[in-house]
Amino acid sequence: MKILIVEDELSLQKSINEYLSGLGNTCSAAGSYAQALERLDLYHYDCILLDLGLGDGEGLQLLSYLKRTKRAEGVIIISARNSLDDKLIGLGLGADDYLTKPFHLSELNARILAIVRRKSAQGEHKIAFREISIDLDAKEVKVSGELVHMTKKEFDLLLYFLANKGKVISKSAAVEHIWGDDADMADSFDFIYTHIRNIRKKLMDAGSGDYFQTVYGVGYRFISE
Template identity: 50%
Template sequence: MKVLLVEDNMELAGSISNFLEKEGYLCEVSYTSSEAYDKLSGFQYDCVLLDITLPDGNGLELLQFMHLEKIDSCVLIISAKNSLDDKISGLEGGADDYLTKPFHLPELHARLRAIFRRKKLQGSNIVSFNEITLNTDTLEASVNEIRLDVTPKEFDLLLYFLVNKNRVLSRQSIAAHLWGDYTDNLANFDFVYQHVKNLRKKIHAAEGADYINTVYGLGYKFNTAVS
């Protein structure tokens, strides 16, 4: 899961990002509202952890921006403010949940997983299509009930394809989703091709259909019409 953390407290941001990365997340940090605007404008995120009080703006304004730009990321507000008005404003503004500081990091993790399942996976930790099944809790992937020996990146890649079935995904968007915004400066995305190739090979070895199609000049698509 790719997460954008918008938090001006560097010590807290460091603790959260280190914890999430140990749990297998790709976590990027914005310390200001302006940094968050730039990242949200240029990259896609599964979830946004959003502080309300920022040195150069308000988290609720970022929520409004996401709504206007139709940015469909899950949003968990994390804020020291505990007033009912703030909670209502955040939830009515499009946030999926609200967590008041201070909080325990395992609770943050549980809230993130819950809102991602609810918003992106229809409330389940099991994602499946025909013979392919993914368990987002155990990070296990299977084809025809045969467990695949996939790396964490390959699991995330397959989940990304399943969540975006029949959509053309560019190599750049795949790279940014799995490896972060630093890939924006790379000369090419040949490593994406290698990961896709390895994933297709493992699915084929388990006698799964070749759903992942190359769209020449653009990227890849998980084609549900393949039988």
């Protein structure tokens, strides 16, 4: 998953980043309102962790921006404020959850998983398409019940395409999803072809149909029918 951590307490920001990155997520951090806006103007995320008290702005303002621009990211407010009013305002502005500091990082991770699952898989623990099934908890891919071994990036990329069946995904969007904000450092996005080719081969070797379509000059589409 691709996660943006908006937190101006640098020690907590670092702890969250290291913990979630250690679980295989792609994390970016912003220590201020301005930095958060800059990253949101450039990238999309699966989930945003948002502190309300930022040095140069108010986290609720960022929530208003996300709502106004109709962003689809899940949002968890992480705040030392345990005020019912703040919770109601935050949830009313579109936040998906509210976690009061201090908290256990394992609980934060569980809440992130629940939100992303709800948004991408309608709350289910598994996603199925024809003979392909993905277990979100075990991070396993199966074809007609047979386990298909994939790297983390291959798993994330397949899940991304399945969650966006029928949509054309550009190379840059695919790279950004699995590589995070460092995607800008790539000389080209051609290496995404290798990942797609490997996924297709592994699925088809296990007996799956070929559902990836190349949209020349643009990117790829995972068929929806």
